[in-house]
Amino acid sequence: MRILILFFIIISLPSCKKKLKVIPISSFENIVKLEEALGYERTCEDPLNYAPDEYTETRTIRVNVHFLNDLEGRANFSLAEGKEYFGKMLRNSNKRLGENQKMNLPVGNDTPVLDPSFRYKIVGISKEDDGFYSHRDSVHYYFMNKGRKKNNYSKAVTKKYAINDDKILNIFSISHPQDSLESKTYKAFGTGIALGNSLKISGIYSNRTTKPWGFATLMNHEIGHVLGLAHAWTRYDGCDDTPVHPNCWDKNSPPPCDGTHSNNVMDYNNQQMAYSPCQLGKIHKGFNTIGARTRGLIFEDWCKPISDEQIIISDHLEWKGHRDLRKDIIIKAGGILHIHCRLSLAADRKIIVEEGGQLHIHQYAKLHNSCGDKWGGIEIHSRKDTEDQLFIYGNAKIEDLTESSSIQSKVKL
Numbered sequence: 095m096r097i098l099i100l101f102f103i104i105i106s107l108p109s110c111k112k113k114l115k116v117i118p119i120s121s122f123e124n125i126v127k128l129e130e131a132l133g134y135e136r137t138c139e140d141p142l143n144y145a146p147d148e149y150t151e152t153r154t155i156r157v158n159v160h161f162l163n164d165l166e167g168r169a170n171f172s173l174a175e176g177k178e179y180f181g182k183m184l185r186n187s188n189k190r191l192g193e194n195q196k197m198n199l200p201v202g203n204d205t206p207v208l209d210p211s212f213r214y215k216i217v218g219i220s221k222e223d224d225g226f227y228s229h230r231d232s233v234h235y236y237f238m239n240k241g242r243k244k245n246n247y248s249k250a251v252t253k254k255y256a257i258n259d260d261k262i263l264n265i266f267s268i269s270h271p272q273d274s275l276e277s278k279t280y281k282a283f284g285t286g287i288a289l290g291n292s293l294k295i296s297g298i299y300s301n302r303t304t305k306p307w308g309f310a311t312l313m314n315h316e317i318g319h320v321l322g323l324a325h326a327w328t329r330y331d332g333c334d335d336t337p338v339h340p341n342c343w344d345k346n347s348p349p350p351c352d353g354t355h356s357n358n359v360m361d362y363n364n365q366q367m368a369y370s371p372c373q374l375g376k377i378h379k380g381f382n383t384i385g386a387r388t389r390g391l392i393f394e395d396w397c398k399p400i401s402d403e404q405i406i407i408s409d410h411l412e413w414k415g416h417r418d419l420r421k422d423i424i425i426k427a428g429g430i431l432h433i434h435c436r437l438s439l440a441a442d443r444k445i446i447v448e449e450g451g452q453l454h455i456h457q458y459a460k461l462h463n464s465c466g467d468k469w470g471g472i473e474i475h476s477r478k479d480t481e482d483q484l485f486i487y488g489n490a491k492i493e494d495l496t497e498s499s500s501i502q503s504k505v506k507l
């Protein structure tokens with residue numbers, strides 16, 4: 095059965111003072127100009143299609159910090175000390191996110207260096223609450239990687255104390271056990287583990303003479319796990335731009351190390367300062383995928399429209415991967431925008447296709463508003479037929495338009 099779709103498009107003539115006209119585009123076939131070539135997996139599923147670009151806004155992740163202490167208060171910072179130490183640490187973690195480094199490996203690589211485009215913000219759940227918490231708990235106050243008391247993978251402590259963990263990344267500072275610390279052979283190293291939207295980080299208090307920035311990259315590593323990243327030295331991390339390697343600590347590491355070492359955040363090394371485009375793509379894929387666990391952790395800034403700035407498109411652009419944007423999009427003469435996946439525009443924001451510009455809405459695309467509001471629709475600015483400006487493919491969806499939006503669609507079977 096042939097599906098006919100009639101599109102009524104208001105044509106506005108910004109330079110002329112003519113009235114707006116509604117011109118029907120005669121049939122679905124008339125606006126399909128190209129064969130669809132890419133499948134959903136190669137577009138909306140591929141993490142590389144989410145690597146930050148000039149249209150990606152920085153996302154802010156809500157975090158809080160819990161200090162687990164024993165009943166005597168010997169095992170961790172006081173709340174005031176902890177606030178100061180972890181406040182400084184997270185500020186330094188954020189600073190390092192702003193200083194993403196070129197990948198060391200593979201040797202001779204030309205892997206791009208992108209802005210990670212995410213940061214952390216410590217939040218409480220009320221005005222009186224600053225997002226730092228102290229708990230005295232004889233059962234859950236310690237963290238152990240091995241042996242009889244091994245509890246590193248246990249979620250007992252996060253289940254007991256996590257606050258709003260669908261919205262806030264809960265960080266648990268937990269010490270090594272008190273009796274282990276008293277042993278001269280025990281190494282109370284900094285370590286951590288990610289458990290859903292919570293993470294446990296250990297060895298900070300035992301090494302509190304280390305400056306807070308000394309643990310900032312451990313924090314970024316553990317939060318990287320929460321955001322969906324695997325260890326990068328294996329072949330199973332889902333990223334081709336993070337090569338397999340023997341995980342050497344620095345240039346002086348013994349064989350099989352040969353003087354080269356990784357500087358990736360998700361490897362073990364003395365730098366942990368590089369995120370690859372694929373890793374950042376994986377993180378932002380979570381942020382941009384409705385229903386993804388990590389999308390809940392970020393502030394929904396995209397729901398606040400920006401009216402005094404526009405996204406100007408004046409050359410050929412392919413938007414693969416989902417996006418949430420909050421400015422008008424203006425496609426200038428010569429500009430061609432292909433939308434392949436979900437695109438949310440904030441309340442009343444529009445896509446304007448100026449004369450000589452083209453908008454292609456592909457078969458897996460959905461244009462909508464992800465905030466429960468209405469967006470402003472598509473305007474085609476042209477003095478002639480619009481057939482060469484708007485192209486809609488397959489089952490592309492256009493939803494959440496205001497009553498007066500510039501594009502309306504009717505489906506006839």
Ligand SMILES: [Zn+2]
Nearest residue numbers: 315316319325
């Ligand atoms: Zn790890």
